[in-house]
Amino acid sequence: MSGPRWKKAKDGKDFSALAAASPMSSIVAELQSSLKRSRPVATISSHGEDAILGVSPHQAILLNQAAFGRFVENAGGEKQWFQLGAEEVFYLCHALKCVVVELESGKQMSEGELWDHLCSASESFPEMYKAYSHLRSKNWVVRSGLQYGTDFIAYRHHPALVHSEFAVVVVPEGAELGGRCGRLKVWSDLLCALRASGSVAKTLLVLTISSSICELGSPDCLEQLFVHERTITRWIAQQCREQRCEPCRVEPSKEEEGHTRETVVLNYWGVILGFTVLSTLLVYKLRF
């Protein structure tokens, strides 16, 4: 796997030091404790997945730094508003336990009810969320990859500091999940995903979510889902070869000629050099 490509500040230095000074785990921990203290409530749309969350200015800074949600511009007021995606709202609610979610009617939802709501809004929510939380729990920043034709894009830190490393495609597998219209089952789909990720200089990361259980009715099933990581990369035969020697097609007579000529020339100079060295040594010896 190639390393991170850090973006550069105006002074020309890259942001790796800044990222090292503010590890994502501590940003998220601070966000979590701040939200827990104020117990904010997110309102989820009745038939959809998106939720809107109002937070204090300080919490807004932390949400931004941890790259959760999208800031909603508005005229002002005490609260700052963020729009959260399905995986994000469930992560804040279920994994970090720092946000409560309610419907527009005002009825607060338990984690189980929220799970049901999100699963009914999107059939693939279980595997998508498993993939999302798998990466977030390793402190990768995960954003939607839809504009690139993938499920997610994963960053090593905030997208303003570093270019993304992985275009993530989630593939369900197994008894309950395998029946879905999964990705990457035909060549056109796989090569399309590869091309899409390649054109934005990301590696294609395939997260296969397998399940040994048969029911996904509650968030408890998450513990029974397993994530398998695999990258798909394209190897360009021409480029690999060009790294080693002169790029040339097989033109047998030319290739042989070139090699012979090269060898002869090297041998010629080798002889001259050797002769010079030896004769110098000889003269030296004779004189002394």
Place this chain on the structure above:
Amino acid sequence: MAAAPRDRRRRGRTPGAASAAAAEDDGEEHHLNPFLSDEAPSSSRIQFRNVASRARWVEDAGEAEVLDSKGKLWLTTGVTRGGKLYYNVEEIGFLAERGALVLLDDEDETIGLEKIYKKIAGGNYGCSWDAFQAYKHLKVLGYIVGRYGVPWTVKHSGTCEVTDSPKSMADTERCSDRANGACNDITKFLKQMHIDGIYPSFEVHLPNSKFKKSCPGVPIFLLCLLRDKPPSRDELETVENKFEGIPLKFCQVDNGRISFLSFDNVTLPSLP
């Protein structure tokens, strides 16, 4: 073709040129306009050899025994058995296309390209049409490609003997491993047909003017041909477990266009 070098230069100026080039490598096909002239397409890209070697097709073995070998192609092509050189069907196809080989039958009549293509397309001599495309693609770029599991050189003549312990191959164990492989190519191929799942077709070495069949070294990768669907996780894990150590690459052939892919098992690090 004039179009290709110009495109390479243009690509070089754009940011992220390497990745752009990688993405565009199989990008828009450069079409020669067939409406501009009445001439048939010409093979301007292939360098044809002036002098061809000759080989006689041996039906029982499914390969050709080389009668006289010109030039240095034999250093990296064909299998040497008991002092004689043999070309398999993909090697014959590759060399014949380039005018480097004339294939003869028992009566010393020339077997033309059409019949050679038929032998390959039939798939009965250990190489499918798709595998031939992949083989050619790499050979044209100078890679050294051999059938997986087939020794480059066998000391004794005859197909069913194993080489004696390689005193001359002082280097490494891996030389003797290569030489001790099964001798009969076709039997091996037929065995592979019954193996479920993915199996390497070729071993690939970097272009190397010092390549020696007596000690070919470790290939840079083994190439597995993929079929009509992308491999499942199980299939990948199965083949990976069988071939720990040497990198595996997979290729998908679509009407002569080859995609070489790696499906690497990774573990993303936990970040701070």
